Amino acid sequence: MRIAIFGVGLIGGSLALCFKGKPGVHVVGHSINRSSTEKYVARGVVDSATTSLEEAALDADLIFLCVPVGRLEEYVDALSRLPLKRGCIITDVGSTKASVVRHADKLGLQGAYFIGGHPMAGSERSGVEAASLHLLENAYYVLTPTENTPAEQVNKLEGLLKCTRARVVIADAVQHDDIVGAISHLPHMIAVALVNQIAGYNESNDLYMRLAAGGFRDITRIASSDPVIWRDILLSNREVMLKLVSDWQERMDRFSDLLRQEDGDGIAEEFRTAGLFRSQLPERRKGMITSLFECYVDVPDHPGIIGKIATELGHAKINLSNLQIIESREDVPGILRLSFRQAEDLDRATALLTSSGYDVHM
Numbered sequence: 001m002r003i004a005i006f007g008v009g010l011i012g013g014s015l016a017l018c019f020k021g022k023p024g025v026h027v028v029g030h031s032i033n034r035s036s037t038e039k040y041v042a043r044g045v046v047d048s049a050t051t052s053l054e055e056a057a058l059d060a061d062l063i064f065l066c067v068p069v070g071r072l073e074e075y076v077d078a079l080s081r082l083p084l085k086r087g088c089i090i091t092d093v094g095s096t097k098a099s100v101v102r103h104a105d106k107l108g109l110q111g112a113y114f115i116g117g118h119p120m121a122g123s124e125r126s127g128v129e130a131a132s133l134h135l136l137e138n139a140y141y142v143l144t145p146t147e148n149t150p151a152e153q154v155n156k157l158e159g160l161l162k163c164t165r166a167r168v169v170i171a172d173a174v175q176h177d178d179i180v181g182a183i184s185h186l187p188h189m190i191a192v193a194l195v196n197q198i199a200g201y202n203e204s205n206d207l208y209m210r211l212a213a214g215g216f217r218d219i220t221r222i223a224s225s226d227p228v229i230w231r232d233i234l235l236s237n238r239e240v241m242l243k244l245v246s247d248w249q250e251r252m253d254r255f256s257d258l259l260r261q262e263d264g265d266g267i268a269e270e271f272r273t274a275g276l277f278r279s280q281l282p283e284r285r286k287g288m289i290t291s292l293f294e295c296y297v298d299v300p301d302h303p304g305i306i307g308k309i310a311t312e313l314g315h316a317k318i319n320l321s322n323l324q325i326i327e328s329r330e331d332v333p334g335i336l337r338l339s340f341r342q343a344e345d346l347d348r349a350t351a352l353l354t355s356s357g358y359d360v361h362m
């Protein structure tokens with residue numbers, strides 16, 4: 001089986017790593033730059049790489065388009081002009097689905113099938129350097145076949161995606177964009193607006209930046225995402241975003257009213273409602289390179305306490321992937337953030353530390 005990946009960056013590279021080395025599979029990477037193709041091979045992410053679109057697509061059974069959303073349609077067009085292998089499946093990983101699915105449907109590929117795709121995993125990092133074999137593990141992977149897509153082809157793609165260990169979900173492309181606009185694209189816009197607002201204040205007083213602690217970091221991680229990738233996503237989902245921004249402004253207006261009216265009960269109610277909904281979110285799944293499985297441990301301000309916790313975990317053969325002190329002040333208990341690569345390690349660490357008398361929370 002020959003799998004071609006156009007754009008071997010964070011997502012394309014992570015997919016390539018999932019397929020590479022499987023028996024009978026050859027993964028070919030495509031980039032418009034020779035230096036990039038050399039890098040893909042040197043890093044061992046693909047079996048071969050080329051700058052030629054024709055060469056990459058030739059005889060491919062499966063083609064993944066992993067370029068910015070704004071480039072997807074021209075790739076579908078270019079592929080439609082090539083003599084593709086009969087039964088070839090072309091899929092993409094773009095964060096919006098309606099426009100590319102509509103475009104491919106209109107085009108009517110000869111002997112090949114287009115099935116829109118979107119793995120709901122990622123990170124604020126980009127490029128092949130950020131690719132990971134585990135990125136998509138346990139994440140939802142949305143496929144958006146249309147009524148013209150044969151079920152057999154969808155099943156074939158679903159079967160191939162098993163290598164990623166993601167969970168496939170079938171959705172309508174337009175509905176996908178409404179929902180993902182709300183739970184992914186809007187948060188990115190809010191994070192960026194918030195960072196830029198604070199950066200403005202910081203120009204006259206750098207204490208803003210120096211005091212920015214856990215809360216600011218937690219809500220703004222995604223503001224460091226790639227500008228071109230996100231420009232394309234937001235423009236492609238423009239209509240949906242305009243409605244969502246307007247709803248967001250209404251939410252902010254509500255907060256302004258509550259503040260103006262000094263309505264403490266109303267403010268507390270907003271937090272209560274939000275906390276309740278958030279506590280019902282599905283269990284945190286792996287799907288991000290940076291966050292993985294995490295828990296927080298309240299630690300007393302004793303010298304050597306961090307070493308003691310790390311040693312306890314080590315003795316129990318629990319693999320810690322990161323450890324961060326997020327709050328530590330004299331005479332006040334601190335908070336340790338522990339990150340693990342496996343859910344099982346998180347569960348075992350929680351049980352162990354709780355039985356040793358530590359307060360562990362998620």
Ligand SMILES: NC(=O)c1ccc[n+]([C@@H]2O[C@H](COP(=O)([O-])OP(=O)(O)OC[C@H]3O[C@@H](n4cnc5c(N)ncnc54)[C@H](O)[C@@H]3O)[C@@H](O)[C@H]2O)c1
Nearest residue numbers: 007008009010011066067068069094095121122123126127
């Ligand atoms: N970053 C995420 O969290 C995330 C998650 C799911 C899906 N996606 C989608 O995956 C796709 C790729 O995003 P990524 O995060 O892997 O980005 P990336 O920047 O890591 O990779 C993009 C790849 O496309 C190539 N590329 C960039 N501009 C190009 C152009 N003009 N022509 C041809 N190739 C070009 C780059 O060389 C790179 O290999 C996007 O469509 C994005 O919407 C991103």
Ligand SMILES: O=C(O)C(=O)C[C@]1(C(=O)O)C=C[C@@H](O)C=C1
Nearest residue numbers: 095120121122123124184222288
């Ligand atoms: O975790 C992140 O950094 C992401 O931005 C991942 C995220 C998301 O918003 O959840 C971003 C874009 C994708 O299309 C899918 C996933």
